[in-house]
Amino acid sequence: MISAQSTVIPEDTVLVNTGVFAAFVLITLLIVYRVGSRGSTSDFFVAGSSFSGVQNGVALSGDYLSAASFLGIAGAIAIYGYDGFLYSIGFLVAWLINLLLLAERTRNTGRFTMGDVLAFRMKQRPVRAAASISTLAITIMYMIAQVAGAGGLVALLLDVHGQLGQAAVIAGVGVVMMIYVLVGGMKGTTWVQIVKAVLLLLSVLLITIFLMGKFSYSFSGLLDAAAAGNEHGRDIFAPGVKYGTDAVSKLDFISLSMALVLGVGGLPHVLMRFYTVPTAREARRSVVWATWVMAIFYLCTLVIGYGASAMVGHEAIMAAPGAENSAAPLLAYEIGGTVFLGIVAAVAFATILAVVAGLTLTASASFAHDVYASVIRDGNADGDQVVRVARITAMGIGVTSILGGILVMGQNVAFLVSLAFAFAASANLSTLLYTLFWKRFNTTGTLWGMYSGLASALLLVIFSPVVSGSEGSIFPSVDFAFFPLSNPGIASIPISFLFGVIGTFFGRAEPDRERAAEMEVRSLTGMGSRGR
Structure with a gap:
């Protein structure tokens, strides 16, 4: 059995890590530039619907497997064990909703955005405005988590510990992320997501294989060592380390589960x-592959x-820059040394870049x-004007996300993403269904459904322990929290419905009954939708 030990990355490895990391970023930027969308609005937003179901499915997984999945979940399992793995279960089970209810129908009734679906048989202006506000709020919440995760990862590579230094790192990372969207559009973003998904899957498979080899491929031996290296001991193999200590934490777990599964x-x-595939059948295949x-x-x-x-x-793990989010990179260093750490960190950063590019573009x-x-x-704007406005908006979103990422430094990325899932389930799911x-x-x-869900989720988060009232809060020195749960889903999702x-x-x-009938036929058959 290998005992837990303190992992410190030597200073002379920083240059090697940074070199591998920089090379990877430059290669992905080159891919984005070479295949980037420079044509019509459709090319920039949805790559001209030119991807197959398999390609889009891999890209979907690349878009979805974010810093929360690689850094946040691995860290949550390392610290909390069983309770951390609940994030994985929720993130995966949630795809049944897309597969069974949404993939084909949204593909057939929309063109570029969720607003196309919601406004199909409603009054265009107020519904599209509400859809855009909801999308911006969810995207910024999601991106704050990604930018914070990226900042922590680069801070680990560069051995940056001070808050000011980590804030500077987050700002630099945010600027690089904006370049991806401004240069590549959806086509460039999709190819980066495909490459990133393949590399990420290979990375976790290699880490898993090499790791199991350290324990003679004995999973029970690995678990014994994990219990020895964790302050919670063998309690990490059962529920309750993070959720289950009291009634409030159990309720918080239910709220988290609702947000993950429905978000x-x-x-x-x-x-x-x-919308990046030509038919509804390919949309369904995308979900299966993903x-x-x-x-x-x-x-x-x-x-x-x-x-x-x-x-x-x-x-x-807790002493490293990024705390829980540093667990996977630190493990990579223990297994394969400097070069392997650089490769894994570069893949993790590409993961964040690909996700943020998709979020910003949306x-x-x-x-x-x-x-x-x-x-x-x-409806009187030409395509060039629309794309220009989209690029300006992307820069504004990037700046906002950088500021938010600096505020939430040190928070678990998977937890922050779960808040974005709660916002999505509260504001959008009820109205879509x-x-x-x-x-x-x-x-x-x-x-009423969109604004009530969005407003209630936002207010409950502001007046929760996430923002104030506890040691792990964004503002720990003050206390204005009256909502006891960290995730608002258990209240805000039913409010929206x-x-x-x-x-x-x-x-x-x-309701416009003729338009409703047309939407039903189109959503089920694809007749009249673009690409048919």
């Missing part, structure tokens, strides 16, 4: 990927998380297409 169906950047890739990946994170606890140790497309072109210009399956649903119900119904029955707007 994927409302994530705008995931929904937008369904699910298989992610299932293999999440099984590997279980081994990697416990392996980090065994070979790096609880104390060393939010900027939503604002440019739904607000600028459809609301401000009333009602729009696609309930003919009576109208414009008032859409607006309820207000969608109330708004529908009490609103004056009557």
Whole structure:
């Protein structure tokens, strides 16, 4: 058995790590530039719907497997054991909603954004504006987590420990991320996501194989060492280390589970990927391929998380820059030394770049297409103007995310992403399902459902222990929290569904029955949708 030990990366390895890391970033930037979208609006936003189901499925997994999946979950398992693996289960099971309910229907009824689906049979201006506001809020929340994870990773590589130094690193990382979107568009972003997904899967498989070799391929031996290296001992193999110590934490776990399982169906950047394929059948194939890739990946994170606890140790992980988020890179250093750490860190950074590029593109497309072109210009904007507005929006989103990432330094990335999932499930899922399956649903119900879910999720997070009132809060020195749970999903998701119904029955707007019938036929058959 290998005992837990304190892992310190020698200073003379920083140059090697940085060299490998920089080379990887330059190669991916070259890919983005060479295949980047420089044509029509459709090329920039959805790559002209030119990708196959297999390609899009791998890209979907690359878009979805973020810093939360690689860095956050591995760290959560290393520190909390069983309770950390619950993130993997929730992230994976959530894809059943997309497979069974949303993939084909959204592909057939939309063109570029989620707003196309929601506004299909509703009043265009208010619904598109609401869809854009929701998309921007969710994207910024999601990107804050990614930027914070990237900053922690680069800080580990460069051995930066001070808050000011890590803030500078986060700012630099954010600038690089914006370049990907501005240069490449959806086509360049998709190819980076494909390359990144393949490399990420190979990386976790190699770490898993090499790690198991250290323990003579005995999983029980690995678990014994993990218990020895964790301050919680063998409690990490059962529920309760993080969730289950009292009634509030158990309720917080239920809220987290609701957000993880229901959130994927409302994530705008995931929904937008369904428009990059030519048919609904290919959209369904995309989800199947993405699910298989992610299932293999999440099984590997279980081994990697416990392996980090065994070979790096609880104390060393928490003392490193990025804390829990440093578990996987530190394990890579223990297994393969400097070069392997540089490779794994570069892949992890490419993971974050690919996810952030997809997020930024989705939010900027939503604002440019739904607000600028459809609301401000009333459909009279040309393609070049829309793309220009999208690029300007991308820069604004990037700056906002950098500032937010600096505020949440040290928080677990998987936890931060779970908040974005709660926002997505609260604001978007109810309105999408009602729009696609309930003919009576109208414009008032859409607006009430989206705004109530988004507002309640935001307010509950602001007045929760995430922001104030505890040692791990963003502002630990003050306490204005009255909502006891860290994740708002258990309250905000039902509020959204309820207000969608109330708004529908009490609103004056009557549904357009002919448009509803057309939407039903189109969503089920694809007749009349683009690409048919």
